[in-house]
Amino acid sequence: xxxxxxxxxxxxxxxxxxxxxxxxxxxxxxxxxxxxxxxxxxxxxxxxxxxxxxxxxxxxxxxxxxxxxxxxxxxxxxxxxxxxxxxxxxxxxxxxxxxxxxxxxxxxxxxxxxxxxxxxxxxxxxxxxxxxxxxxxxxxxxxxxxxxxxxxxxxx
Numbered sequence: 001x002x003x004x005x006x007x008x009x010x011x012x013x014x015x016x017x018x019x020x021x022x023x024x025x026x027x028x029x030x031x032x033x034x035x036x037x038x039x040x041x042x043x044x045x046x047x048x049x050x051x052x053x054x055x056x057x058x059x060x061x062x063x064x065x066x067x068x069x070x071x072x073x074x075x076x077x078x079x080x081x082x083x084x085x086x087x088x089x090x091x092x093x094x095x096x097x098x099x100x101x102x103x104x105x106x107x108x109x110x111x112x113x114x115x116x117x118x119x120x121x122x123x124x125x126x127x128x129x130x131x132x133x134x135x136x137x138x139x140x141x142x143x144x145x146x147x148x149x150x151x152x153x154x155x156x
Contacts, residue, residue, distance in 0.1 A: 030054055033065060033110050041100045041121060045072060045093040047083055049108070064089025068108045075103040075118065100124055 029052065036048040047070055050062035070083040070091045083091035098104060101123040107116040 031111060033115060034062060035106070035115065035117065037106055037117070037119075039072070039098040039104055039119065039121060041098055043097060045081075045083070045096075045098055047072075047091040047106065048089060049091065049110075050089065065110070068110065070106065070108040073105045073107065075105055 032052055034048075034050045034052050036050075038046045049065045049068055049070070051065060053062055066085055066089070068085070068091065071080050072083065072093065073080045081093050081096050083093050085091050098121050100121050103118060103120045105116060105118045107114065109115070
């Protein structure tokens with residue numbers, strides 16, 4: 001009888017001791033920054049860093065995070081470009097533009113943690129050819145609504 005009681009006690013203790021974190025509402029989740037970066041050949045690089053909004057909250061807009069020291073590094077050469085904070089909550093590069101075929105690493109410190117991401121800007125396609133015969137256009141003049149058959153789905 002004591003063994004059954006002990007097993008029941010430990011089972012209940014294990015059940016009540018487990019706690020599943022809700023990542024959408026936990027404080028840790030809300031401390032993670034949301035990063036949107038736009039690196040395009042021939043254009044000024046732009047990065048937005050904003051605070052996360054709690055799931056189900058009344059907030060509709062994300063608040064930008066100012067005063068970060070954001071750098072974009074060209075991985076192959078080690079050249080580092082510092083981004084400048086603008087009044088639109090964006091960080092922009094000045095005096096340089098990303099080039100196709102290169103790898104870039106975005107890096108900054110936020111709340112004592114290093115945030116970083118890496119991307120490759122693909123090269124422009126070579127020997128790519130397109131003409132009107134290579135694109136199939138749906139002909140609406142031959143379409144009759146309701147003329148199709150009911151799909152046959154397999155049993156789950």
